[in-house]
Amino acid sequence: MGGGSRAAAHLGRFGGLVPAAVYFVLFFFVPFGLIVCFSFWHDFDYRVVHHWTLENYRYFIHQHVYLHTMWATLWMGIAATGITLALAFPFAYWLSRYVPGGLQKPLLVLVIVPFWTSYLLRMYSWLNTLGRKGLVNTALEKAGITDHPLTLLYSRWSVVVVLVYLYFPFAALTLYSSIDRFDWDQLRAAMDLGASPLRAIGRILVPQIRPGIITAVIFVFIPILGEYLPPQIIGGTSVPMLGNVIDNFQREALYARASAIALLIAAFVIVLLVLFRKSLSAKEAYGA
């Protein structure tokens, strides 16, 4: 085979990848590369000076306060992801198993209805829900459960509640699509053979929808690591997450500092994805 025909064969084989490759290079690798470069440059007088340095990374590693923020971010991410999945799983199970086919789609639409309103607006609505004169406090007082308003806002748990609210649809949809493909006869067979419902779910259903569960964890936990608005609006000064630190550097045009900490989060996310990848084959992930 001549050189020309080999090139033509390669073109025929890989040519179709060109649009995707161009897309990835332009919209992923170039921006990501810029952020990497920024993180190794330094800020001076509201501009990024192209002088290579490890100073930004050194700064974050030596400031113990950021380690504390990192743990707080992880803690909130884990708590919010756990609660979100704990709520989304029974919902998806109920929807898939007990709701008649014709009603499933309308109910799924209801799950994504919050996406039709502004993210910021949804966040601010929680101020009116959890505030001292908000919906929850008013209901508690009217029901005679409390005689004075409780401080529900500006705590870690209020941020976790809002994160659960924000990410529930992602988990519910992912789990539903996974559970919906499950063959319920297997569960019935397990129970016929003496397994309790919970044991049957744990031994038969959960292992088979593991890719869906892992995907739900990825969809919920990873974006939470970069969140900054819920802690900013709902959390008050005692609940900063790493996203807030980035936001503060960004506000003051300290892009090198902001890039370094963003990459530290990215590195952590990549490690997580690799770990998840090991426990999830592509075949399983795509439901083959």
Add this chain to the structure above:
Amino acid sequence: MTEAQRGLTRKELLAAGAVGAAGVYFTGGRALAAGSPAVAGRMDGVTIAWLTWFDHFFPQQLAVTKKKTGISCHPKLAPSDSEIYTTIRQTGSQFDIAAMDALWVPKLHKDGYTDSFDLSSIGASKQLYSDARNIKYWKDGSNTMAFPNGWSTVNVYYNPKYVKTKPTSYDALLDPKYKKKIAYENQPENIVAIAGLATGAKQPFQQSVAQIKRSKEWMKKWKPNVLHLADQNTENINLAKDETVWIVLGNLGVDLRVKAAGGPLMKQAVPKEGLIGWFDGEQMVKKSKHKDVFAEFIDVTYSQTSYIAKNFIKNGRPMFNEKAYKLLVNQGYKHRADLFHYNNPELIFQSHIEGPSKNIQAVTDAFNEVFGG
């Protein structure tokens, strides 16, 4: 599925895509481009791009300007002075006018991103207070670097029902009895400046590294008392309204806004160390392609006295427009305007004026090391 069953081979699909893309470019693409503000402006009057804050204009006000001058305006909301600075620096001619605060204006000008202009050649300048026409920080020979808009000091407001002793010093805000009872806005430079005032810095926006260290220690003591650093000051009005917080640091008029929201009486205190403050204005971007219409646009937009007065009522901080003050008086708002010191613009020049820091990294590091952990 075979290639034949697909109907189109991959090669044919790519070719069709390329032809389609070219078609879109030569027909629809050009039409779309013609619909973009900049091009539409050239075809039918002028469209200027204005990087500004939401409280600098009303859409109806811009509609009047367009009707009178044919100049359309595409405002883009600005996040902060430092981000306006970097945006103007990086976008060249994309913006024609940029709003900015106080000492940021001379920085942008000195760095070569704006042009000064003859303020007296703009008719609307005759409506300004003389203090505003002669802002020394904005002078460039006989020219001015920005057209003045509004101003405010950052004051301490307290709820006398809970705060029995008027806080006449920033150190009073460290009292443990105010734990989680104070709110301010999430503005790192301003917070470090206030901490600087509290710890004796004479130029709170230009602190040395040693002064920033002292400010950091002060912020550490203050943090337990700060419940919330808001993105929008309306959040703090609500917190004061339902008495979640007892002390709010904010622009002039927090007391009136809390009352208007149905909240308790709030009183104002002026700490003995002084106040920080800001005033802002509109600058002509050096690389703007529409510098020839800057004066006309500013003149007509800032001559609409009724909108300037309405702006004061809605957004609650004094404007530099004296004619609008007279209109407010005629409309029965004198008491309200006087509570905001609208008629005393000289007050802002007695405060510590906001501006870029020479140690911005140290300032933000200090802030994040306290409030980011």
